[in-house]
Amino acid sequence: MEEKILTGNVLVAQSGGPTAVINASLAGVVTEALNHECIEEIYGGLNGVEGILKEQLIDLAQESQQNIRGLRHTPGSALGTCRYKLTKEKDFVRLIEVCKAHNIRYFFYIGGNDSQDSANKISRCAEEQNYEMRVIGIPKTIDNDLPMTDHCPGYGSVVKYLCTQIRELAADHEGMGKHDLVSIVEVMGRNAGWIAAGTAIAKRKNQMDDPPHIILLPEVAFNPEAFINEVQNCLQKNKYCLVVASEGIKDSNGNYVAAADGKIDNFGHAQLGGVGDYLQNLVQTSLSGVKARSCKFGHAQRAGSHCSSLTDSNEAFMCGQEAVKAAVSGETGVMVALVRGDTDKYSCETSLVDLNEVANVEKKFPENWIGENQMSISYQFTRYILPLIQGEVQVPFENGLPSYVRLANNMVEQLLPPYEL
């Protein structure tokens, strides 16, 4: 590609559900942007496209270096996020107007499936309007369901968090004498089982009887009888049974098992979250004398920076850096993807993939990694996942608790009339 120097400002924003490392990608963008003379101002858009439409921009270059460094271990979405879907024609027109008004020539959007779709549309819209702006998507999702990338920043950390908790739960349950206890851990993952599957590596090496003993994926239709049979087998063998269940498991008709009341959220998704209670109840009514317990880490699982993966955090940072390098070198309409080296020793580089091929595609957990009984994970998967949880992010503690960064949020002067969403 021909390199053409394009001088102007950066706009970076975050979208979708936060993760433990989404801010590491933001830090990567800011840190790298400072290296390039063609980049003048570095702005952050508050609350994704929603805030950009309202011209709510902050000056990231005014943030202290301490703050930018602190983003590398701060969970949540430091710029704020949104789930606003860009659909209306006038939204696109306005968005480009905002970018023009602030001479935005580099646009970085950190997010998952929906956000990459937005990035793709913004890129095309700028082109249609003959406004030269390079648009790059930066992958982020705990769900690990983006296509065209080996894995997604955010995934390794949620797996490390959950596996740590499961190891500790195992120590607790084993100490309790293991008397016919069924312990259910409900985990996130609405449509893809990557998170639930990832917990398979909580088992110690060569200790196949370690928990989790049963893993329920949304990719497999839930069969109550088969499940209860498997629980019974496990109790006979191990005296306790730890079950990991994805919040999104469905029955053979494709209905969520725990959304029987049919609640629907603002985005048309069935409201989930009761799988643990459902399974706890199923076990207690099916097996007399068996005690069942459940826990649900909720949003804490995707915000667990105190227990996040250094590999994941570093790769998230790298994605931010590489996005800037790509844009400066002339790329647009692409997402940064992670490419795993093909040697035994894990290595990871980035590549660029066409946003058209990413937008709105969901990568399911591969069938050939699902165990024979449909409630376990094959050993091959371990080789995939284990490198992604290596290393520990050192979060600074102050007065006994982790110290996280809040940005100063110096607002950029608004130049346009207000806009109604």
Place this chain on the structure above:
Amino acid sequence: MEEKILTGNVLVAQSGGPTAVINASLAGVVTEALNHECIEEIYGGLNGVEGILKEQLIDLAQESQQNIRGLRHTPGSALGTCRYKLTKEKDFVRLIEVCKAHNIRYFFYIGGNDSQDSANKISRCAEEQNYEMRVIGIPKTIDNDLPMTDHCPGYGSVVKYLCTQIRELAADHEGMGKHDLVSIVEVMGRNAGWIAAGTAIAKRKNQMDDPPHIILLPEVAFNPEAFINEVQNCLQKNKYCLVVASEGIKDSNGNYVAAADGKIDNFGHAQLGGVGDYLQNLVQTSLSGVKARSCKFGHAQRAGSHCSSLTDSNEAFMCGQEAVKAAVSGETGVMVALVRGDTDKYSCETSLVDLNEVANVEKKFPENWIGENQMSISYQFTRYILPLIQGEVQVPFENGLPSYVRLANNMVEQLLPPYEL
């Protein structure tokens, strides 16, 4: 007290619910016991008095030093625990028989209210039978409800774990744009609100609008209208509302709000655990347009060694050491208690308290530390709790996950005929 040298063996056991630091107390006993010539063998009883009655003893002196050191950061109950209540006369006779058979002269029991009651009875029973055995209780409970001690080993760590998660949840929720979200965190604490109250210090210094915004204690009768009012006030002010609710909150008639189905566990306790779901539902049906979420860390909160308090861990270890020193110096029928120094800089020593005064007494959360609206905690409490969560236990990670110790469990030869419980 006159020092009389009593030569013989140690028996140490654990009882009740595990904690993140119960094994640190065990390590303290073993480490200190090695310092005294009058102590010959160091045995562990498996599964508390239940295993001791069955003569299931292990030789702790045969464990590697690595293992004993590793206990200082290993959650769960390494010796196993039980909830067996010593009531039958024949159980006491048998227990003393087992001790006599193995020349146990030093008996250490690590546990909470019920366990200290057991220790008390064992102590008196030995005396009645003219068997010289020194019995010392070592405090342990996340509930912090033992009397006669400033605080209990296990408490600081559960508070540190929960406050860490709440800080991270706050970062997540704030990043989400704070759109009328009510987030409920259900925490342990059946009858005493110490754990729920402890989460008050998740607030950053002088940031009174930080979460948790509402704290519901079992000591305060739950009033749905007052709660919903408080939620509305909070939403108006902060756009989101994080609620911490003890699993044991009760209505004005003293009934658990979330045990409406009346399930009772094997020990006669009403089965809890649904408070989060109950409140989530209450909010969603009372306030239209408000989204509610809940999470429940379950047993993971008491097993969170990866996020435990160094102060707590060190004090737990010290309690084990001091128990041995006390016994060697001739004490019996006492529990080790923690005594806070009265200077501004936190310090903590131990004393010995009569088991008669400890057994079966529950220390409630003090009324004068409950805030005016009955749903918050007064600032005075901060001075009490903050020192207890200071410092971080460094857990070794192997291959990306915390590495915890499992004892080798070298069984001691059985000398008595089997015993039916």
